[in-house]
Amino acid sequence: MSGISRRDFFKISGAMCGAATLSSVDAKAQSRPVNILSDDRMGVLVDTTVCIGCRNCEWACKDAHGIPTEHIDTYQDRTVFKEYRRPNEQSLTVVNEYKNPKSEYLPTNVKIQCMHCDHPSCVSVCIVGAFSKLENGSVVWDTSKCIGCRYCMVACPFQIPTYEFEKAIEPNISKCDFCIERTKQGKLTACVEICPVEALTYGPRQELIKIARKRIQRNPDRYVNHIYGEKEVGGTAWMYLAGQDFGEIEFKKFGDKPAPGISESIQHGIFAYFVPPAMFYSLLGMIMWIAKKRETEKKEKQNQISEGESHE
């Protein structure tokens, strides 16, 4: 959807809104969701064949986001892997462990977090546009807009955004923000910076794809020939390499089409510059006018007949 039609939408809906609120609407409408797909967007390549499951990234993430955490040494505890874990407001990223078919003693560890889609569902569906896709590839959430409807959670194909169900006031939606505060200052994301084995590579997404291809080419036995996230749901900023089938490490299969595609084309088909609703309105108006006219004519005729009868 181009920016022009969106602008038109605002113009027309603005006219529909009451004049009293109009001035404030104009000012705030400028802060509509950003959805930039820059050619230079950044990404991270996760090599699950390198990851050792030290969970230092979990600690660094909490540390960077001001989430209370125990000492980093406690993260050596591998018993947490007994349970499959998902990210939540306490840990925006988690590492899980899977069996490695190639070696009994070297399990596969997989870090999960927001994939930072190129065509994010959350940006598309958010009722107030609280999600934005920024120029550097991050998908971020704006607490000042959010109304807590949780549509993002229903829409996200990777089941990433989480909600604070126990909070009565100001519950937050939580998800990895690609360390936007750090990258703004030119720093690496916390998880990439701390990773001791360089399982995570931060860089321009297009470069990362080239690097990933080279790794697969050089070591065809080590990797399955698939870069997860290169094309899934239209591409994601975070991409994965694996030594086993991605289904085995609980990555869902997706097509290449962006997730918001169908629903957005339905929305724009119905609204298309507000022409269809306006035409429908006029059509109904015409029907109403004709039907009323016919009814009054009928009544007049009846009156004439009855008057004629009474004269006789």
Added chain:
Amino acid sequence: MSENFITVPLSGEHKKVSFLTPGVFLLILIALNGLVFLAGRFIFGIGAVTNLDNYYPWGLWIGVDVAAGVALAAGGFTSSALAHILHREDFHVIVRPALLTAMLGYTFVAIGVMTDIGRWYYIWHPLINWNPNSALFEVGICVMFYLTVLYVEFLPAVVERFLHKVNLPGILKGLNNLFEKILSLLDKTLPKVMFIFIIAGVVLSTLHQSSLGTLMVIAGDKMHPLWQTPILPLLFFLSAVSVGFPMVMFESLIAAKSFGLKPEMHVLSKLGKVMPLLLGIYLAFKLGDMFIRETFVYLFEFNTVSVMFLIELFVGVIIPIRLFLSKKVLNKPCLLMVASGMVVFGVFLNRVNNFVTAYTPPFADYSYFPSYGEISVTLGFVAILVLLYRAIVMIFPVISIPKDPERNQVEEC
């Protein structure tokens, strides 16, 4: 035909029953039980009262209070389209009851939304933060506008009731004149501008009834293929249109029974006659979609999902079509009530299925079932709605009765 009828408040000389009955007491109890859990939700958060979690972010409240609520309030726009836009005067008697249902229904949809969203105090945010890509944004804006339209459409009943009769007690006496002036101003202007609101109501309803279906399209394969289809918005619209009249019939028959009035069968049978066509169109698209996407393979798995789908299809659509084709059903109040009740149930179940049954998120190894608290709040809202309906038809002129009291003999079914 409508000249033989007068629209009156069911109080004073037209009073047949008192407000309080054993049934009403039961409703008050259900309402109070709901309010307790509602208070719990606002004090301790959504998690304290519901079974919702990060896997199942939407549950009973979105499925029933919002989605089913919007669908079952469709009688408002279908009957005003029939009576006002197609200008069928004989159907005017059903418009006000349908309008009242829609007005109360949408009010409770709004309250339901406020209960379900985490930051309810920001419910107005969509007015200033727009996201035209979002189906939910469209639903939200349309519902806000439509609720306003419904209140405007109901104003004539208020004017009729109080014009030249404003008599405030005590200190408020001084305001009598002012209110009288406002009412007479409304009395003069409303008939001239009402057509704008009537058409707007139909347009807004068409838009958001269908967009409510678009909501789940983006959930993709999280939703069972029996329901997940790109034509969801069309199916939602067609089912809303086909549940509008059955809801009107069902309510009218219940109200007649409860207030000891003669059912308005002369109008209701005519509405019933249209039903095979409306339901038939819905059924054709639903089955057509099923065959094109070849989802019938899931029908005979006989698990919860397929059974729910079959109930929705047979009880809600196919059997009612057969019933509405029968002359006997069209003329007998109790049979008509059964037939229309089945359609209401079918569309209700369809909305619950779309938002709750069909939703199977990845990584979750359990299913969602609503908690006692969630069910209590939903039932409480329904009870309050029914109580308000009862009170309003006793205060305001909503229901039409024959001018000739002789004709208002209740026949037993």
